[in-house]
Amino acid sequence: MLLKLIVLTLTTNAFAAPKQVSQTYEEAEACNPALCKLPNCLCASTTPPGGLAPSQIPQFVVLTFDDAVNVGNIPYYREAFYNRKNPNNCPISTTYFVTHEYTDYSLVHELWANGHEIALHSITHQVPADYWASLSVDGQKREFIDQIDLMAKFAKIPPSSMKGIRLPFLQLSGNSSFQMIYESDLYYDSSWPTRSYIQSGLFPYTLDYRSPQDCALPPCPTASLPGVWVMPMVDWLDNSNVPCAMIDSCVDIPLDEDGLLLFMKNNFHRHYDGSRSPFGFYIHAAWFKKNENIYKAYKKFLDYLKEKDDVFLVTQQQVLEWMKNPKSLNDYNRLACPQKHSNSCTQPKSCRLMYGVQERYMTTCSDACPPAYPWLGNPLGV
Numbered sequence: 178m179l180l181k182l183i184v185l186t187l188t189t190n191a192f193a194a195p196k197q198v199s200q201t202y203e204e205a206e207a208c209n210p211a212l213c214k215l216p217n218c219l220c221a222s223t224t225p226p227g228g229l230a231p232s233q234i235p236q237f238v239v240l241t242f243d244d245a246v247n248v249g250n251i252p253y254y255r256e257a258f259y260n261r262k263n264p265n266n267c268p269i270s271t272t273y274f275v276t277h278e279y280t281d282y283s284l285v286h287e288l289w290a291n292g293h294e295i296a297l298h299s300i301t302h303q304v305p306a307d308y309w310a311s312l313s314v315d316g317q318k319r320e321f322i323d324q325i326d327l328m329a330k331f332a333k334i335p336p337s338s339m340k341g342i343r344l345p346f347l348q349l350s351g352n353s354s355f356q357m358i359y360e361s362d363l364y365y366d367s368s369w370p371t372r373s374y375i376q377s378g379l380f381p382y383t384l385d386y387r388s389p390q391d392c393a394l395p396p397c398p399t400a401s402l403p404g405v406w407v408m409p410m411v412d413w414l415d416n417s418n419v420p421c422a423m424i425d426s427c428v429d430i431p432l433d434e435d436g437l438l439l440f441m442k443n444n445f446h447r448h449y450d451g452s453r454s455p456f457g458f459y460i461h462a463a464w465f466k467k468n469e470n471i472y473k474a475y476k477k478f479l480d481y482l483k484e485k486d487d488v489f490l491v492t493q494q495q496v497l498e499w500m501k502n503p504k505s506l507n508d509y510n511r512l513a514c515p516q517k518h519s520n521s522c523t524q525p526k527s528c529r530l531m532y533g534v535q536e537r538y539m540t541t542c543s544d545a546c547p548p549a550y551p552w553l554g555n556p557l558g559v
């Protein structure tokens with residue numbers, strides 16, 4: 178932890194520039210719960226933190242969406258989420274792993290102003306997946322830390338509100354993306370699926386010590402990275418019992434509304450009737466366009482969750498805040514609702530920019546259109 182404080186002091190003033198930090202990291206050792214203590218260290222586990230029993234804790238549900246936010250998907254979010262409440266009467270909230278291309282930043286602002294979490298999914302999302310597998314720490318910073326500057330400027334949201342990343346294609350990069358998190362103001366990753374911990378779901382944990390997770394898309398991190406949180410993506414099972422991390426990639430799923438709803442409930446109940454580890458519902462909005470029954474079943478599933486007074490739909494950051502400072506359901510219910518933000522993107526501008534020889538329209542909350550299309554190495558489009 179001391180090391181991290183030094184790093185932050187050196188780098189906070191150089192926010193816009195890629196950070197020039199190079200450090201060496203120790204190989205992570207087996208986790209010792211006697212040494213690894215909250216709020217900053219937690220061993221990976223299938224039992225709730227803080228010595229709480231599953232029946233005593235809130236069941237968190239995290240709804241996430243990857244890739245661009247734009248007019249093609251915002252209607253789904255508005256209809257399904259705005260005005261929906263948790264049992265404590267706070268608004269529900271969801272998490273968006275945003276990529277730059279085709280994103281409308283006034284809509285990113287709108288989601289943020291409505292209490293949702295904006296997280297990072299890279300500027301370029303480029304292919305092939307191998308690019309991500311071998312990306313250096315500096316390369317990671319150009320994709321993700323620069324994306325913080327990009328979104329802060331064009332979506333007019335505080336840089337400090339962005340704390341987590343999801344790697345494109347869930348392609349891990351060994352230590353490097355986690356080193357970037359350690360060396361920055363970010364604090365969590367949500368790219369790492371697990372199929373070994375489906376029956377007894379894994380809770381989020383820190384990388385101070387060795388991760389016990391299976392590694393579906395290697396290389397996985399093996400360095401000790403104190404205070405860096407992993408929000409594991411506990412796989413679902415499709416109707417042939419094949420595991421899937423992104424639910425829209427599950428293969429054997431029903432096509433009718435009732436069958437889809439049952440598929441969602443069955444996966445949920447594995448968490449809710451088990452360890453009560455956070456239940457992730459990870460998709461791209463494009464899934465809703467595949468078959469109209471999917472969106473109908475999705476909303477019915479949210480209605481189903483609403484009937485339970487111990488199920489809370491929150492952002493990944495809110496789950497991690499609870500992990501750091503675990504509270505029983507009773508105490509959790511007494512907490513105040515998260516602070517509201519006002520929408521200050523009152524005059525969005527549509528900018529016509531050139532990406533190579535191609536036209537790109539970018540809607541922004543900034544005072545003026547940037548001269549160039551924001552991209553890798555030039556996140557502000559100067």
Ligand SMILES: *[C@@H]1O[C@H](CO)[C@@H](O)[C@H](O)[C@H]1NC(C)=O
Nearest residue numbers: 202203204351352396399400
């Ligand atoms: C990650 O860091 C550890 C500790 O420094 C090192 O042993 C391991 O080789 C690194 N992994 C990769 C893929 O570079």
Ligand SMILES: [Zn+2]
Nearest residue numbers: 243244345346
């Ligand atoms: Zn993606």
